Amino acid sequence: MERIEALAPDQSSLASARKLLKASSWPTLAEGEGLIWGECQGSGATPYRVAVTEADAGYKCTCPSRKFPCKHALALMWMRADRSAAFAPASVPDWVKDWLSRRRGTSTGASKAEDEARPKTRPSIRLTGIPEAGADADPKAEQRAAAARERNRLEREAAVLAGLDDLDTWLSDQVQHGMANFVAQTAQVCRTIAQRLVDAKASGLAGRLDALSARLFTLPGPARPSSAIRELGQIYLISRAYRRASELPELLAADARQAVGWSVTREALLGDPEAVRVDAKWRVFAVLSEAQPDRLRRVETWLWRQGGADGLPQCAVLIDFVPISGAAVGGYLVGDQVDAELRFYRSTIPLRAQIARLKTGAAQTKEPLALPNETLGASYAMYERALAELPWLGTFPVTFRSASVRRNAEQLYLHDDESELSLSLHTSQTSDALPLASVGRIDGIGLWNGYEFTLAWAETQLGRWVRS
Amino acid sequence: MNWATLHARVQPSLLAGTSRHPLPGDSIRTADPGSDGALEMLSLMGQALRFERPSPPDSFTVEPEISDDRKILADGLRRPLVRLLTAKSATEHPARALARAFDRLRLRPHPFDLPLIDAFVRSNAEKLGPTAQHWADRQKPEAETQSYFDPELLDESNWAQARLSRRVAYLDQRRRDDADTARALVESTWAQEDADTRFRLLHVLQTRLSMADQPFLSTLEKDRAPRVRALAAKFLARLGAGGENPALRACMERIKQSQSGLLRKRPVLQLELPANVKDQAVSRWILQAFTDVSFGELGGAFQFTEKELIEASAKDEPLLLALALMATSERRLDLLELVVAHLPNAWERTFESGLDTLGSMTESERQRCEEIIVHPYRKDLPTIYSLWDWLHRITDAEAPPSVMSIAVKTKLLAKVPERERGAAPWLEVIAALCPAPQRQELREQLVEFDQSQTVIPLALLDILDGMENDTTHV
Numbered sequence: 001m002e003r004i005e006a007l008a009p010d011q012s013s014l015a016s017a018r019k020l021l022k023a024s025s026w027p028t029l030a031e032g033e034g035l036i037w038g039e040c041q042g043s044g045a046t047p048y049r050v051a052v053t054e055a056d057a058g059y060k061c062t063c064p065s066r067k068f069p070c071k072h073a074l075a076l077m078w079m080r081a082d083r084s085a086a087f088a089p090a091s092v093p094d095w096v097k098d099w100l101s102r103r104r105g106t107s108t109g110a111s112k113a114e115d116e117a118r119p120k121t122r123p124s125i126r127l128t129g130i131p132e133a134g135a136d137a138d139p140k141a142e143q144r145a146a147a148a149r150e151r152n153r154l155e156r157e158a159a160v161l162a163g164l165d166d167l168d169t170w171l172s173d174q175v176q177h178g179m180a181n182f183v184a185q186t187a188q189v190c191r192t193i194a195q196r197l198v199d200a201k202a203s204g205l206a207g208r209l210d211a212l213s214a215r216l217f218t219l220p221g222p223a224r225p226s227s228a229i230r231e232l233g234q235i236y237l238i239s240r241a242y243r244r245a246s247e248l249p250e251l252l253a254a255d256a257r258q259a260v261g262w263s264v265t266r267e268a269l270l271g272d273p274e275a276v277r278v279d280a281k282w283r284v285f286a287v288l289s290e291a292q293p294d295r296l297r298r299v300e301t302w303l304w305r306q307g308g309a310d311g312l313p314q315c316a317v318l319i320d321f322v323p324i325s326g327a328a329v330g331g332y333l334v335g336d337q338v339d340a341e342l343r344f345y346r347s348t349i350p351l352r353a354q355i356a357r358l359k360t361g362a363a364q365t366k367e368p369l370a371l372p373n374e375t376l377g378a379s380y381a382m383y384e385r386a387l388a389e390l391p392w393l394g395t396f397p398v399t400f401r402s403a404s405v406r407r408n409a410e411q412l413y414l415h416d417d418e419s420e421l422s423l424s425l426h427t428s429q430t431s432d433a434l435p436l437a438s439v440g441r442i443d444g445i446g447l448w449n450g451y452e453f454t455l456a457w458a459e460t461q462l463g464r465w466v467r468s
Numbered sequence: 469m470n471w472a473t474l475h476a477r478v479q480p481s482l483l484a485g486t487s488r489h490p491l492p493g494d495s496i497r498t499a500d501p502g503s504d505g506a507l508e509m510l511s512l513m514g515q516a517l518r519f520e521r522p523s524p525p526d527s528f529t530v531e532p533e534i535s536d537d538r539k540i541l542a543d544g545l546r547r548p549l550v551r552l553l554t555a556k557s558a559t560e561h562p563a564r565a566l567a568r569a570f571d572r573l574r575l576r577p578h579p580f581d582l583p584l585i586d587a588f589v590r591s592n593a594e595k596l597g598p599t600a601q602h603w604a605d606r607q608k609p610e611a612e613t614q615s616y617f618d619p620e621l622l623d624e625s626n627w628a629q630a631r632l633s634r635r636v637a638y639l640d641q642r643r644r645d646d647a648d649t650a651r652a653l654v655e656s657t658w659a660q661e662d663a664d665t666r667f668r669l670l671h672v673l674q675t676r677l678s679m680a681d682q683p684f685l686s687t688l689e690k691d692r693a694p695r696v697r698a699l700a701a702k703f704l705a706r707l708g709a710g711g712e713n714p715a716l717r718a719c720m721e722r723i724k725q726s727q728s729g730l731l732r733k734r735p736v737l738q739l740e741l742p743a744n745v746k747d748q749a750v751s752r753w754i755l756q757a758f759t760d761v762s763f764g765e766l767g768g769a770f771q772f773t774e775k776e777l778i779e780a781s782a783k784d785e786p787l788l789l790a791l792a793l794m795a796t797s798e799r800r801l802d803l804l805e806l807v808v809a810h811l812p813n814a815w816e817r818t819f820e821s822g823l824d825t826l827g828s829m830t831e832s833e834r835q836r837c838e839e840i841i842v843h844p845y846r847k848d849l850p851t852i853y854s855l856w857d858w859l860h861r862i863t864d865a866e867a868p869p870s871v872m873s874i875a876v877k878t879k880l881l882a883k884v885p886e887r888e889r890g891a892a893p894w895l896e897v898i899a900a901l902c903p904a905p906q907r908q909e910l911r912e913q914l915v916e917f918d919q920s921q922t923v924i925p926l927a928l929l930d931i932l933d934g935m936e937n938d939t940t941h942v
Contacts, residue, residue, distance in 0.1 A: 034919065055919055094547060100923045101555040168504060175506045178485025225483050226517055233514020236507045384519060391515055408525040415524070422524035431586070434606070435579040438531045450518060463543065465580045 001125055004077050007057060008123040009067045017074035018125075023085040028361025029076075031087040036080050037096050039331070039361045040072050043266060045318035045354055046301050046331040047362075050076045051096045060099045062331040064322040078125075094364060095333055156201045160260060163200020164239045167193060171236055179225040179232075186228070187213040204261035208235060210293040218427065219451060227451070234392045252390070254346040259392055266354050269343055276344040277356065278313060281306040283369055284336040284362070285445055286456035286467060296321045301332050302397065302456065303342075303353075304445065306370045315397045316342050316353040334457070334466045336362035348390040351397075368459055371443055376400035377419025383448060398423075398453070399445045405436035405455075412437065414446070414453055423453035432468055436460065471516055478513050538576040538597040539941040545934045546578050552927045553585045559893045560591075561860055561900035562928045567592035568865065569935045576600060594633060601631075624649075628657045636668050640828045643675040651681055663693035670699050672828065674798070682709050698760070706762045715760035720769055722757070723787065725780075737770070737780040739787040750786060751820035758790040763798055766791075774803055782810040789817045796837065799829055805840050812844035819858045826862055834863040842871045849875055851884045853892035860897050867901040876902075876909045882916065889921065899925035904936060 008014045020040060023029065027047070028039040037051040048063040050072045059073040069077075079085040092100075170193045174182050182189065190209045197206035212231055216224045241248060241256035248256065258264070269275055282303040289299045301318040308314075332338070339359040344350035372379075379398045387393050405425070406415045412425040412433050425433055433455050436442060442465075444458035458465040469478075481489045486506055541549065552562055567588070570576065576597035582589055586603075589596060593604035622630055622638045630638070643650035654669050661669065670688070673681055681703070688700035704710025722740050727733045745753045767777040781787040788811040795803040796818070808814045818841065826834050838859060842849070850856075859867075867875070874880075875898065884894055895914060902910050907929050914922045 053919060058920070097548075098551060100919075101551045101927070103920055103923070168507065171507055171510065172504055175482060175510055176485055176487040178488065179483050181485060226479070229479070229482050229510065230514040230517045233511040234518075237511040237515070240503060240511070380521075387518060391518075406528040407531070408528055411525070413525065413528070415528070420524060421521065423522060432583045435582060435603075437529075438534075438579070462540070462579060468584055 001078075001081050003057060004074060004081060005123055005125055007069055007077070008074055009069070011123040013067050013069075013071050013074055014123045014125060016071035017078055020071060020075035021079055021084060023079075026079075026085065027358045029079070029085055029087045030090040030361075031080075032090050032092050035092060035096060035100075036076060036087055037093070038076050039358070040075070041355065041358055042072070044320045044322075044331075045266075046299075046320060047355065047358060048072050049095055049331045051099055052076055052080070053100075054080075058103060060103075064320075066323070159200045160202045161243070163197050163202045163205075164243065164260075166196050166200070167202075167205065167235070167239055171232060174232060179228040182228050182232075183216060183224045186216055202261045204259050205235060205238065206261070207292065207294070215451075230450070238392050249348070251346055251348045255348055255390055255392075258345070258347070264345055269345060269354055270356055272343075272346070275346060276313065276350050277341055278305065278316075278344070278353075279341040279357075280308060280339075282316065282338045282340060282342070283365075283367075284332045284334050284338070285369060286447060286454070287332065287334055288447070288454070291324050292321075295324050297324045300395075302447065303338070304369055304371075304397075306337070306367070313344055313350045313353075315351060316344065317351050317395075318355065319352060332362055333364070335364050337365045337367070338362045349386045349393060349396075368464075369445060369457060371399045371401065371445060373401060374399060375418050376403045376414060376416035376423070377421050380419070380421055380423075380448075395447045395449045397445060398448045401443045402441045403444075404441055405433055405439075407434070407437050414455060423448065424451075426452040426454045429455060429467070433465075436465060469512070474513055474516050478509050482510060482513055532602070534598050534602050536576060536598045538574050538599075540578050541570075541575050542934065542938040542940040542942070543578075544940065545931055545938060546581055548927055548931050548934075549577070550581055550584045552924060552931060553588045555924055557893075558924050559896050561857075561893065561897045562924060563588050563591065564860065564864060565866070565900035565928060565932065566935075567595040569932055570597070571595035573935055575935060575941055579603075594631060624653060627653065632665055632668060636672060636828065639669065639672045640675055643672055647676040647678065648680060651684060655684055663696065666691070666693060666696050667699065670696060670703075673703060675828070677703055677706060679707060679709070682707055685709075702760055702762070706764055708768075713761065713765060715757075716765050716769060719757055719761050719766065719790075725770065735770075735772070735776070735780045736783065737777075737787055738784045739790065741786060748820075751789060751817055752822050754786055754790050755793055755821040755823060758794055759797070761794065763791070763794045763800060763803060766794070774800075775806065778803070778806050778810070785811060785817070789814070789821065792818060793821060793823060796823070797827060799827065799833060801833060801836050801840060804837065808840050808844060815841040815845070815855060815859070816850070816852075819855055824862065831865045834865045835868045838863050838865070839868050839871055842867075842874075845874075847874065847878045849878060849880050851880070851888070853884075853888065853894055853897070856894075856897045856901070857892075860901055866903040869903050869905050872902050872906045872910075876906050876913065879913060881913055889917070893924075895921055895925040896928070899928045902929070904932070907933060 005014070008017075020026075026038045026040055028037070030037055034054050035051060036054060037049070039047040039049055041047045042063055044063065046062075048061055050059070050061045052059045052073060057077065059069045059077075061070045061072045063070050063072055065071070080087065170189075174189070190212050194206040194209040197203070197209065208231070212228075215231070216227055219227055238256060238259045241252065242260045245253035245256055264272075283306055284301060285304045286302040287299065288302070289297055291297050299320045299322060301320070303316045303318065305312075305314050305316075338355075340355050341357040341359075342353040343356040344353045374382075376398070379400055383393075383396050383398055386396060400414065400416065403414050403416050406413050406422070410430055411427075412430060413422040414425060415422045436455075436458060439460045439462050442458040442460045444455065444465075446453050446455040446457070448454075454467065456467045477492045481491045491506055491509055549566070552558060553566070570592075571594075574597075576599055577585065577589070579599055582600060582603045589600050590604045593601045622634065627635055627638050639650055639653060642653065651673065654672070658666065658669075673685070685700045685704050685707075686709075688696060689704075691697045691700065701710050702713065702715075705713040705716070722742075724738045724740055726736050726738070728736045739754075741750060741753065763774055763777070767774050770777065770780070772780060778788075778791060781791055788807055792804060792807045792811060792814050795801070795807055804814075811817065826837060829837065842859075866872075881889075881894060881898060888894070895917065899910065899914075911926065911929060914926055
């Protein structure tokens with residue numbers, strides 16, 4: 001225990017770690033080959049994965065905390081030290097092996113510097129038992145806080161509407177000047193209005209405009225002006241839908257609010273009795289990571305439901321935002337299977353979800369994905385139907401059977417002979433997916449964003465291919 | 469308003485700008501009096517474009533069919549292999565050991581892993597089979613790519629189409645089996661080869677060089693490439709059929725001959741180094757000075773047999789190093805062994821000379837060479853990382869069991885000073901050199917080290933064991 005005290009960056013980390021000592025917070029606790037590891041459900045969409053080497057107390061956690069070690073690593077060490085939880089013997093999983101192979105050796109110089117940076121008073125486990133002052137709820141304070149929240153909400157509503165008026169004016173200017181002109185100066189003109197929308201607390205629309213320049217420049221030159229029409233038209237559509245939310249179906253109105261920038265907290269989602277919940281075995285088929293202009297990294301973990309054609313969502317995406325300097329991947333690896341209850345955010349096309357209850361930890365399995373028996377053409381038609389229901393639909397999962405990867409110069413396509421549909425693969429996959437061009441027919445799943453297809457998973461005659 | 473109207477009448481206005489190209493008046497009907505008609509057209513057009521299906525390219529490329537008889541690495545080894553080859557701290561040693569294992573066991577990486585281990589594939593394509601070679605060449609212009617052969621499939625009809633190193637290896641083998649046919653093969657394509665290829669192919673004639681080669685070598689005195697002319701002249705001089713070798717004359721000027729012994733006079737040779745060569749540069753100078761001189765030529769100049777030449781040089785370490793380098797260059801391991809008997813630190817001296825290739829030695833010759841230079845150290849194997857690093861790079865082979873047995877039994881790794889263990893990838897180079905029989909013993913010794921240092925070497929040993937013993941390669 002003394003070693004844990006010595007490692008803790010501050011007293012509050014130890015206090016936070018103490019709150020995680022319940023075995024119920026840890027769907028996985030395991031040990032093997034001198035290592036201990038576990039999964040802990042935190043405030044992120046995906047559980048945090050923590051591993052510790054017993055010999056030298058090296059640690060790794062997928063949480064975005066800037067404290068080292070974080071409360072999850074401390075809690076894992078703590079449970080091991082006081083034997084308050086049982087660690088099941090197991091073979092070391094791939095995510096732990098991956099970390100070990102990338103791990104730097106213990107550095108005495110670094111630890112000395114860290115020691116010097118730490119406060120002089122050493123954190124103490126004994127002190128974590130003292131209850132925090134003011135922990136008891138004060139009903140009057142609660143009421144005041146609720147009133148303040150409502151006042152803030154009304155102020156924000158007004159600010160957003162004012163921002164949307166500015167947006168309309170800006171859009172009119174762009175239409176007057178023409179899209180060919182807009183494409184030539186996208187970055188500058190979008191930056192200004194995006195900042196205005198940030199001030200108006202319409203962060204969702206601001207993000208779309210900020211990312212527009214990068215998106216257009218991934219496309220070939222001749223395609224950019226018409227793509228600008230698509231993107232700006234969509235932004236106007238969201239703006240109109242937001243203003244006319246009361247006339248729209250409830251779910252579409254919720255979509256419009258989310259697209260503008262109103263977020264739903266994890267607590268609010270889990271407390272929403274109307275939210276769609278699906279209890280099933282889920283398979284991770286893609287993990288995407290993208291750095292955003294706001295210095296955050298958006299990590300999307302895409303899940304596919306194993307079995308069940310019952311009208312409930314078949315696919316889900318868990319979205320985490322982590323500091324850009326942090327890990328580029330989330331907690332889960334492609335191929336992991338999770339037995340969990342998911343709660344979906346309200347939407348016409350429910351995709352985004354949170355894990356409400358994790359029954360077991362994630363484990364790699366070789367089982368194939370339970371894909372529907374549909375060709376690429378048929379799945380694409382489902383995308384079109386979804387687009388009709390939610391006009392600003394973003395990335396959408398598309399499954400396929402018996403398609404093939406074909407090449408034209410450097411560009412790869414996923415091609416369906418039956419419908420003659422060819423979706424161009426994301427440019428980042430030019431090299432990774434090239435071996436698929438020589439394997440004939442494939443079944444699989446990927447993500448279509450309206451421009452490019454990100455191939456995520458394919459079953460081939462040479463075995464499984466997954467996006468790296 | 470249908471798609472055709474939107475496309476024909478609205479899109480041009482949106483592209484050019486409504487100030488220059490106004491929207492058709494009859495098309496703007498807003499459902500909501502508060503909305504802007506032009507913006508409604510923008511969103512309608514945008515949505516119509518989103519429903520437009522992507523158009524396919526005019527044609528698709530036909531992928532070449534690669535004939536590759538090698539088995540694909542077992543599934544269970546793929547992820548550990550990728551993890552090892554992409555580890556941040558991994559050096560070239562594990563990659564070399566793995567490439568050798570792929571070649572020896574006639575295995576190939578899974579095609580889906582090629583993009584993930586691209587750097588490894590590019591560096592070792594020839595050892596990984598035709599599919600990997602094709603992958604490594606994928607960005608080269610078609611004219612620069614070669615046909616993809618496994619060495620076992622090369623014969624007289626197609627040897628000229630393979631990669632140069634494979635051609636050299638094939639020719640060298642043929643030269644050992646049938647020197648005249650091999651020379652005839654060289655002659656048959658000689659006129660079409662570039663200078664680099666001619667030089668490499670000519671080197672092969674060193675194996676079983678004989679008077680039968682003289683007519684061909686004589687024709688090369690007028691070759692366009694100076695280095696080809698020089699090499700041909702060297703071979704002719706070795707056969708006693710050419711003119712005087714200037715390199716030999718320069719060496720002779722530096723070797724002093726005398727006699728010693730009271731009752732029986734014995735000849736003694738001594739190499740006199742130039743005064744301007746500093747101590748630390750001596751070995752390098754020797755390599756440069758003697759690189760174009762053969763053992764036979766030098767012995768002939770003194771009218772000594774090869775053994776007499778070694779005996780006469782026995783007391784002069786620089787000259788012994790020169791003889792060791794000549795014997796190595798000529799693949800005369802019998803002579804190298806005799807030289808090393810008088811030069812027990814030949815390993816260090818050869819390393820200092822900067823020798824960076826063992827020429828066309830076969831793997832068993834390289835291993836024998838390693839045995840010869842390492843054995844004199846017996847239980848006092850050096851704990852200098854650069855020596856082991858050089859040994860692995862130059863031999864590019866597993867250490868012979870007799871060498872690794874000494875390293876394991878004497879607990880070489882435990883003798884490495886603590887400060888050096890973290891500074892150089894000691895464990896990786898030893899694991900890469902370790903042959904199968906000693907792997908278990910080495911594993912037991914690795915347990916004593918910091919876990920962060922043993923992840924890569926232990927993974928390497930596991931993968932090599934898996935490659936040799938796994939029966940699920942497909």
